[in-house]
Amino acid sequence: MDFSLDILAVLFLVAVAAGxxxxxxxxxGLLTIxxxxxxxxxxxxxxxTNKLQGSCGTLTAATYFIRRGAVSVKANLKPIVAIAIGSVAGGWVLQQINAEILVLFIPVLLVSIGLYFLFFAKNLDAETEPRITADRYAVTAAPAIGFYDGFFGPGTGSFMSTSLILLRGMPIRTATAHAKLFNLTSNLGALIYFIFFGQIAWVAGAAMMAGQILGAYLGxxxxxxxxxxxIRxxxxxxxxxxxxxxxxxxxxG
Incomplete structure (x- = not known):
């Protein structure tokens, strides 16, 4: 596909904001799609194309947090593997069933998270006592959220950070850093699939990847x-x- 410089410039700026x-x-994705x-x-x-440029932004943000010591890949290998497995399973289940009824529950979950951060979350910059161990998180919440991302997707980052705050007692910036790393994991499988089997608008994607790198770094x-x-x-x-x-x-629909 051919794109004018004006369109590519707009896509770049949208990607900056989205990143x-x-x-x-x-x-x-509310902006980029x-x-x-x-x-x-x-x-x-x-x-x-959105998965391509979005994954680039997530990689940039995750790398930023890793370099500043907010999250460690080595220390999170178990949830990373669990999320990857959950994401693949979610994508497979999506192909087997009619998900329209389940989609109706997603706004309820998103609104609940919004209300939690708006009215109930206190001292989000402080670390609190974990409700479950890291190992238990890796075999419960991690694969469940990975499954959701493979199955549907919207709000995955919010679900991840909220689960880390509530279950692992992380301060909000640490939870956000972990959520970027985990979200990158759940995105990679879909991205690999699209690269080999999907149709990507590479010129538009390249412009948006550049925007995502800038926007994600700033964010x-x-x-x-x-x-x-x-963050709140x-x-x-x-x-x-x-x-x-x-x-x-x-x-x-």
């Missing part, structure tokens, strides 16, 4: 430095926005 949002709270569709890219190609920096005062309000906004988007998709 910034994704690095902090997730939900950048409509932008790709408005650029005249067919839906299947738009989804594949990770804001999250790392700002902590709860930055953006998470609330994106949870409500994603829930509205999912409901609209269901009603329109």
């Amino acid at each position: 910034w949002i994704d690095a902090i709270a997730g939900g950048g 409509p932008a790709l569709l408005l650029a005249g890219i067919p839906p299947a190609t738009a989804l594949a 990770a920096h804001f999250a790392f430095k700002g902590g709860a005062k930055i 309000p953006i998470t609330v906004i994106m949870c409500f926005a994603m829930s509205i988007k999912v409901l609209m998709s269901v009603l329109q």
